[in-house]
Every structure is written in structure tokens, then in C-alpha cells.
Amino acid sequence: MYTQGLDVQxxxxxxxxxxxxxxxxxxxxxxxxADEKIEPKDWMPEGYRKTLxxxxxxxxxxxxxxMLPEGNWITRAPSLRRKAAxxxxxxxxxxxxxxxxxxxxxxxxxxxxxVDQLLEGKAKYSSIFxxxxxxxxxIGAIGWLVDGAAIMNQVPLQRCSYGPYSxxxxxxxxxxxFHQRQGYEIMLTLARGTAAQKRMAQDALNRWxxxxxxxxxxxxxxxxxxxxxxxxxxxxxxxxELRQKFVDVTVPQADFLGLTMPDPALRWxxxxxxxxFGEIDWEEFKQVLQGNGPCNRERMxxxxxxxxxxxxxxxxxxxxxxxxxxxxxxxxTAVAAE
Amino acid sequence: xxADTEKMTPEQQALFDYLLRLGDNAVVLSHRLGEWCxxxxxxxxxxxLINVALDLLxxxxxxxxxxxxxxxxxHDEDALVYRRDGFDYxxxxxxxxxxxxxxxxxxxxxxxxxxWHYELQTALLQSSxxxxxxxxxxxxxxxxxxxxxSSEWMVRLGDGTAESxxxxxxxxxxxxxxSGELFEADAVEERxxxxxxxxxxxxxxxxxxxxxxxxxAEATLSRPEDGWMQSGGRxxxxxxxxxxxxxEMQFLQRAYPDARW
Numbered sequence: 001m002y003t004q005g006l007d008v009q010x011x012x013x014x015x016x017x018x019x020x021x022x023x024x025x026x027x028x029x030x031x032x033x034a035d036e037k038i039e040p041k042d043w044m045p046e047g048y049r050k051t052l053x054x055x056x057x058x059x060x061x062x063x064x065x066x067m068l069p070e071g072n073w074i075t076r077a078p079s080l081r082r083k084a085a086x087x088x089x090x091x092x093x094x095x096x097x098x099x100x101x102x103x104x105x106x107x108x109x110x111x112x113x114x115v116d117q118l119l120e121g122k123a124k125y126s127s128i129f130x131x132x133x134x135x136x137x138x139i140g141a142i143g144w145l146v147d148g149a150a151i152m153n154q155v156p157l158q159r160c161s162y163g164p165y166s167x168x169x170x171x172x173x174x175x176x177x178f179h180q181r182q183g184y185e186i187m188l189t190l191a192r193g194t195a196a197q198k199r200m201a202q203d204a205l206n207r208w209x210x211x212x213x214x215x216x217x218x219x220x221x222x223x224x225x226x227x228x229x230x231x232x233x234x235x236x237x238x239x240x241e242l243r244q245k246f247v248d249v250t251v252p253q254a255d256f257l258g259l260t261m262p263d264p265a266l267r268w269x270x271x272x273x274x275x276x277f278g279e280i281d282w283e284e285f286k287q288v289l290q291g292n293g294p295c296n297r298e299r300m301x302x303x304x305x306x307x308x309x310x311x312x313x314x315x316x317x318x319x320x321x322x323x324x325x326x327x328x329x330x331x332x333t334a335v336a337a338e
Numbered sequence: 339x340x341a342d343t344e345k346m347t348p349e350q351q352a353l354f355d356y357l358l359r360l361g362d363n364a365v366v367l368s369h370r371l372g373e374w375c376x377x378x379x380x381x382x383x384x385x386x387l388i389n390v391a392l393d394l395l396x397x398x399x400x401x402x403x404x405x406x407x408x409x410x411x412x413h414d415e416d417a418l419v420y421r422r423d424g425f426d427y428x429x430x431x432x433x434x435x436x437x438x439x440x441x442x443x444x445x446x447x448x449x450x451x452x453x454w455h456y457e458l459q460t461a462l463l464q465s466s467x468x469x470x471x472x473x474x475x476x477x478x479x480x481x482x483x484x485x486x487x488s489s490e491w492m493v494r495l496g497d498g499t500a501e502s503x504x505x506x507x508x509x510x511x512x513x514x515x516x517s518g519e520l521f522e523a524d525a526v527e528e529r530x531x532x533x534x535x536x537x538x539x540x541x542x543x544x545x546x547x548x549x550x551x552x553x554x555a556e557a558t559l560s561r562p563e564d565g566w567m568q569s570g571g572r573x574x575x576x577x578x579x580x581x582x583x584x585x586e587m588q589f590l591q592r593a594y595p596d597a598r599w
Contacts, residue, residue: 094381194597313379
């Protein structure tokens with residue numbers, strides 16, 4: 001799963017847009033222009049570092065919060081095979097979260113700081129996970145559409161200028177493609193199943209389609225930091241281009257399923273060679289980002305509750321490790337004294 | 339759905355019952371572990387608990403497929419898991435005990451089970467039933483890891499802070515009454531032992547007890563007194579929790595009986 005083009009919001013001034021032209025900065029940009037990777041020990045502008053920390057941590061948080069709507073169906077998965085696949089998928093996502101937090105730590109920020117930012121509501125995660133997963137078909141739709149949109153976003157990031165992020169993406173993309181195929185296969189089984197199953201699949205498509213399109217973030221004209229991110233090769237393809245590509249790929253897949261896209265304006269445009277589609281409800285997008293989506297409060301409450309309920313466990317693990325260290329040290333001292 | 343006892347010989351019936359006991363333990367405990375997903379104390383533990391849940395689910399699938407073949411009534415793994423009611427479930431009571439959003443409960447339940455499960459799977463390597471021995475060969479590697487994982491947490495929590503020590507001791511005192519059922523012998527177990535298919539349950543006790551003592555000592559925890567032991571799960575007499583597990587787990591298969599997933 002993936003975070004989205006909510007990396008930097010319009011009107012956010014915490015990340016400077018201007019770039020200086022010191023010798024260090026010129027050399028940095030030259031390296032990027034030559035498609036070389038920036039590694040953790042290399043010099044980098046503060047804006048570059050901050051943009052990356054924000055983007056990678058949002059992505060990590062999205063993986064972790066994304067476990068909740070899918071985890072919601074583990075205990076109700078309809079067969080042992082589906083249950084095993086869902087467990088494995090969520091395990092992959094937790095692994096992506098860990099992997100991305102580690103990539104972030106190479107930028108001099110601790111995982112603890114990042115997790116605290118999430119729990120305090122200061123950090124964003126993908127808005128898609130603030131929608132509820134109400135039927136089994138949602139597990140199919142999330143895999144097909146949400147992971148599908150994630151892959152669109154992530155494939156270009158494999159070429160991101162920052163080495164650790166780029167390498168994380170290569171690995172993550174492989175697993176996401178697998179998840180996407182699994183999701184589509186769930187949809188296919190439902191669409192070819194009983195009338196009730198087909199209805200379930202259509203209902204899931206109706207609810208997840210528009211939020212999936214929102215995953216690509218605001219229109220390019222409303223995304224002020226995109227140009228800078230493009231120059232830095234943190235972002236490599238624009239929000240609107242990715243969104244269009246996703247629509248073009250997904251519409252025929254829906255046709256194959258025999259499902260109807262919930263967009264009356266959707267039609268093939270022979271002139272442009274793309275599908276035209278209706279206007280996204282940006283007010284809904286804005287509201288979800290501001291915390292007013294159907295499940296924002298539940299997701300944050302769940303994360304905070306798990307964190308609170310686990311506090312004594314983490315404290316015990318630290319205390320025990322400290323005891324072991326102390327005992328080992330005492331033993332070394334005793335041996336030395338003999 | 340009930341087992342069609344008329345078509346099976348007494349040996350087949352005993353083997354079928356025995357396989358259901360093994361399979362149901364794995365299904366139910368895997369389910370309880372799955373409930374932790376996204377709610378574990380640290381991300382690493384989300385991964386570890388899911389991992390154990392996945393292993394147990396994989397074991398359950400192999401065992402249930404075999405059970406369906408032994409039964410010979412055309413039931414596949416899903417038919418056996420999703421279409422039996424509680425009184426036909428054969429898991430021990432220990433595995434159905436709820437998490438109560440308490441990591442100490444999850445770890446103690448897991449540890450008491452793993453210490454036993456490890457001995458059981460090791461013994462099953464020698465089973466005269468080739469299929470069961472093959473399943474054990476794969477399972478024993480997984481269970482070795484499970485036991486290490488739960489033992490390490492017993493030690494961390496027991497020998498961690500005063501709070502963690504208190505919580506894990508309380509969970510241990512509470513769950514101990516379900517440990518006796520693991521070693522109970524009845525006609526099914528006796529028949530399996532006589533045929534060399536499974537170990538006699540009591541033969542697993544000494545090694546289990548030794549593991550428990552060793553880990554509890556390192557964890558600075560006290561072993562509870564053996565009081566009255568609860569039992570009945572292996573014969574279909576469960577507590578109130580199992581019904582809710584099944585209501586949740588079987589919902590889709592029951593609500594859409596003609597659907598394939």
C-alpha cells in the first residue's frame with residue numbers, strides 16, 4: 001500500500017521551495033541530474049531531507065494504518081486459503097512499514113519520533129484507509145484498486161534519487177504486484193459467483209473507486225511542491241499523469257469483471273487515446289485529510305489504544321534487556337577481578 | 339454437519355477424531371492470534387504473531403484435508419472448518435481462551451501450548467501413519483520457532499518490570515487450569531497410541547513439565563499448583579467463547595451457503 005500525493009499540502013511553508021546555489025548545492029543537483037543516487041552520508045539540502053522524511057514516513061504510516069481495514073476481515077475470511085493469503089498480505093505490509101521506517105532513520109530521525117507524530121495526529125497517512133471495509137469484497141477491491149493505485153505511484157519511485165528509498169521501493173513493488181493480482185482474483189471469483197456475490201463486488205467497486213483516484217493527490221495545478229520534487233527526482237511523474245494511467249489500466253479490468261464503474265462521465269476518448277472521467281469530489285478529499293473521513297477517529301483511536309496497551313510490554317522488554325546487560329557486565333568484571 | 343460414523347471403521351473413526359483434535363487446535367489458536375493483527379505492542383510483534391498464525395493455519399489445512407479423506411464423506415478442509423458447530427469441534431479449551439487485549443494472556447496461552455505442541459510434533463515424526471509423519475516433519479520446524487518465541491517473551495515479561503511480572507504471573511495462574519487437558523488419555527488417544535499413530539498423551543508430560551520449569555525459573559515466575567483441571571474441549575464440550583469464534587469465522591459460509599470463495 002502506499003501513501004499518496006499528499007506529501008506536501010498547498011499552503012504548507014515548512015519545506016522551503018527555493019533552492020540556493022552554493023557549491024554544495026550545485027554539486028548535489030549535478031549528481032541528481034546525472035541520475036546518480038544520493039546516499040545517507042552525502043550532503044543534501046535541508047528541504048530535500050525534510051521532503052523525503054515526510055514522504056517516506058507517510059508511506060510507512062500508511063502501511064501500518066492500512067493493516068486495520070484489512071485486519072478487520074481476518075477473522076471472517078471465507079476460506080482457509082483466503083485467510084492464509086490475507087494474513088500473509090498483512091504481514092508483508094507490516095514488513096514494508098518496518099522497512100520504510102528504517103529507510104527514514106537513515107535521514108537522522110528515529111522511528112520513535114515518527115510513530116509519536118502519527119499517534120499525536122501530526123503526521124498524515126494515506127486517506128484511503130479512513131474508509132471502512134464493510135464486506136468481504138472490500139478485501140478484493142482494496143487489493144485490486146488501492147494496491148493497484150499504489151503500484152502506479154511506486155513504480156516510478158524505484159528510480160527515486162534517494163538510494164535507500166529507491167531500493168526499498170524495488171522490493172516493495174514486487175510484493176504489491178502480487179497483492180494486486182490476489183485482490184483482482186478475489187473480485188473475479190465474486191463477479192463470476194452467485195448474484196449476491198456479484199452485488200457485493202459491485203458495491204465494493206462503487207465505494208472504493210473514487211477514493212482510489214484521490215490517492216494520487218491533488219491536481220497538478222494545486223500541487224505547488226511538485227516541481228521541486230521533480231527536479232530533485234523524489235517524484236518522477238505528476239499526480240494527474242499517474243491518475244490517468246491508473247484509469248486507463250483499470251477500466252478494461254472492470255469491464256472484464258463485468259462490473260460498472262460508478263462514473264457516468266467515464267468514456268473512451270479516441271482523440272486523446274485515454275479515458276475521460278468525471279470530476280473528483282475534492283471537498284470530500286479535503287475533509288478526509290482534515291480528519292473527517294468515516295473512520296479517521298477509529299483508526300487513530302485503534303493505533304493509540306494498541307500503543308497504550310502495549311506500553312508495559314515494551315517497558316518490560318527494555319528493562320529485561322538492561323538487566324541482561326548489567327548481568328553480563330558484572331560477570332565480565334568478576335572474571336577480570338579473579 | 340456431523341461426522342458420518344456409519345461408513346468409517348472404528349480405526350478410521352478414531353483417526354478422524356484424532357485429526358480433528360489436531361486440526362481444530364491449530365484452527366482456533368490461529369484465529370485467536372489473527373485477532374492481534376494491527377494491535378500488537380510493537381510492529382515486530384504484529385509480524386511474529388501473524389507468522390505463528392500462518393504456520394498454524396498451514397498445519398490445519400494439511401490436517402483437515404487428510405481428515406476429510408479419512409472420513410470419506412466428501413468434506414474438504416473448508417467444509418470441515420466452516421460447517422461444523424461448536425459441539426463437533428475437538429480443540430482443547432486452552433486455545434479458545436480469549437486474548438482480553440492482554441499480551442500476557444496471549445503469550446502464556448501460546449507458551450503452554452507450544453511446549454506441548456513441540457513434544458507432540460516431535461513424537462509424531464515417528465508416527466506409523468506416513469501422512470501424519472510427513473505433516474509433522476514440516477510442522478516441527480515451525481513449532482520449534484514458536485516455542486522459542488513464546489519462551490523468550492515469558493522470560494522478558496517475567497523478568498522485566500514489576501508490572502510485567504505481575505501481569506504474566508496472573509495470566510499463568512489463570513490459564514494453568516487448562517493445561518491438564520493436554521495430557522488426558524481417552525479411548526481415541528489410547529487407540530492412536532496402540533496403533534503407533536500418535537504418542538500416548540501422558541508420555542509427553544515429563545518433557546513438557548521440564549520445559550515449563552526451565553522457562554519459568556529463568557522468568558522468575560512461580561509454577562502454579564495443579565488444582566482442578568478443566569477439560570471437555572476434545573470431546574466437544576467447550577466454554578462460551580468458542581461459539582463466538584465460530585459465529586465470526588463461519589459467517590460468510592453460513593450466510594451464503596451456495597457460494598464459492
